[in-house]
Amino acid sequence: MGLAVALSALVLAQGRYQIGQPLSEEEVRRWNVRPSVLATGAGLPPGEGTVDQGAQVYAAQCAACHGGSGEGGAFNRLVAEPFPVTKETNPRDFAIGNYWPYPTTLFDYIRRAMPFATPGILSDDEVYAVVAYLLYQNGIIDGSQPMNAATLPEVEMPARALLQLDPTTQKKFPWITLP
Numbered sequence: 001m002g003l004a005v006a007l008s009a010l011v012l013a014q015g016r017y018q019i020g021q022p023l024s025e026e027e028v029r030r031w032n033v034r035p036s037v038l039a040t041g042a043g044l045p046p047g048e049g050t051v052d053q054g055a056q057v058y059a060a061q062c063a064a065c066h067g068g069s070g071e072g073g074a075f076n077r078l079v080a081e082p083f084p085v086t087k088e089t090n091p092r093d094f095a096i097g098n099y100w101p102y103p104t105t106l107f108d109y110i111r112r113a114m115p116f117a118t119p120g121i122l123s124d125d126e127v128y129a130v131v132a133y134l135l136y137q138n139g140i141i142d143g144s145q146p147m148n149a150a151t152l153p154e155v156e157m158p159a160r161a162l163l164q165l166d167p168t169t170q171k172k173f174p175w176i177t178l179p
């Protein structure tokens with residue numbers, strides 16, 4: 001009898017399906033990344049990071065999968081000379097220098113999705129730093145100023161000019177209105 005009471009108390013404590021556990025507030029905070037960062041920079045959080053700081057974040061959190069300096073790793077290449085991406089380009093070769101039209105998307109994506117196995121572990125400062133490092137490695141910024149909510153949206157991405165026009169509409173991104 002005592003055992004049955006104890007068991008039903010356990011079942012109640014674990015909820016209807018008896019699997020999983022409640023998320024802590026900290027876990028909810030890590031996953032609840034809103035709002036998205038837009039191309040204009042709207043939604044970028046406070047904080048900042050330099051290329052040097054980013055080199056450390058990169059070595060510790062990214063190099064194992066993306067290679068020592070952004071290429072040559074087991075997964076996607078992040079650094080490349082700006083060569084035009086075509087239909088034949090292997091998606092693993094879509095790098096920041098030739099494929100990403102907005103620097104702010106890079107922030108949003110890395111904050112949300114990387115490191116691949118443990119997304120959400122980077123602080124906003126660390127995300128700014130690793131974005132600065134990757135932009136520097138791609139030859140897009142000179143590293144003289146830290147990346148933050150003011151400087152990052154100002155970065156001009158070479159991929160914006162490289163992306164081909166939509167053949168039917170002759171517009172770059174017919175489905176959205178560019179800022």
Ligand code: HEC
Nearest residue numbers: 061062064065075076078094095096110114115116117130
């Ligand atoms: C465990 C391996 C792993 C680690 C560690 C990792 N990544 Fe990734 N990364 C991936 C994989 C796999 C993809 C492709 C994901 C997809 O296509 O959905 C990817 C994709 C990316 C992309 C998009 C590439 C593109 O242009 O298509 C960026 C940018 C990126 N990672 C940055 C980072 C950064 C910055 C870090 C460190 C903070 C990091 N990654 C750590 C595995 C990893």
